[in-house]
Ligand SMILES: [Fe+2]
């Protein structure tokens with residue numbers, strides 16, 4: 001992809017994030033429909049669930065599920081290394097059948113306990129692997145009937161497992177390819193000089209932490225949370241279109257320069273429309289999350305943000321979460337013109353911005369509640385000493 005293909009003049013008055021595209025079914029809805037089909041053949045399959053794997057964190061995270069009769073397992077994550085049996089399946093590219101869970105399910109993870117408590121008696125587990133053997137996640141079929149997954153049943157389910165694996169890897173790999181290509185593009189555009197890779201890693205993780213904290217109260221699905229996590233590093237993609245002289249300018253901006261800098265939001269919206277086409281992501285149901293966080297990550301609830309001065313609920317939740325994570329990271333990490341603020345001070349500043357009506361109180365509360373994890377993220381993803389961060 002040529003970098004010059006990526007820069008566009010913004011269309012005046014365009015509101016790309018608000019375009020009501022024909023609604024595509026979410027991955028969760030498509031899994032639900034497949035589950036129904038499967039139950040016509042094997043009625044005793046009571047649950048189908050997919051967990052995604054994040055190799056950077058070694059975390060397996062609940063992603064999409066179709067659960068009949070029980071409360072689904074949500075916003076749950078655990079290290080793959082803590083589950084030797086699943087780790088072995090991934091390494092050997094093998095599936096696993098458990099005929100009688102109370103006797104045979106190894107481990108005492110929250111997940112294993114949950115499966116037993118829900119009364120599931122048998123299960124069939126399939127690792128979702130890419131061609132090169134990298135692990136995307138796992139697919140779980142559970143049943144309240146013991147010994148359901150006989151060889152004949154497994155043979156019937158295999159084709160569905162493959163289908164689900166393809167659906168999931170299509171979306172996830174396409175998104176990862178998009179984010180990866182952006183990381184390359186930002187190196188060419190000197191964006192790397194103003195915004196470190198560690199900033200993007202931390203940001204994405206703060207975003208996930210806040211979203212998980214909001215999940216129960218706002219009814220957020222795991223699928224939404226994971227897509228938000230994957231898309232968050234693209235929030236400032238429009239800065240690729242800002243001239244170097246401005247991007248790298250030391251010191252304060254003139255009002256005209258500030259205005260030009262603020263155009264990165266509209267430039268970003270134009271660029272992601274093009275990328276969505278190039279990476280064939282139009283059919284990803286959650287793609288509007290990307291549009292929203294690029295277009296609205298500098299808006300404030302009281303209308304004092306830019307570029308549109310949107311207020312309150314007019315700012316999508318995805319963007320409100322990203323805004324809080326972005327500001328928290330700016331405060332708590334080093335910039336060339338300032339040292340890092342202690343976490344307490346950074347949180348106090350966010351509280352002031354809530355009191356001033358700018359930031360979403362729930363998002364800041366969720367970050368505060370997850371403070372211990374936020375501190376771990378801050379220590380784990382550190383900027384390199386030679387990385388001078390301007391903005
Ligand atoms: Fe920005």
Ligand SMILES: [Fe+2]
Nearest residue numbers: 203235236326
């Ligand atoms: Fe940022």
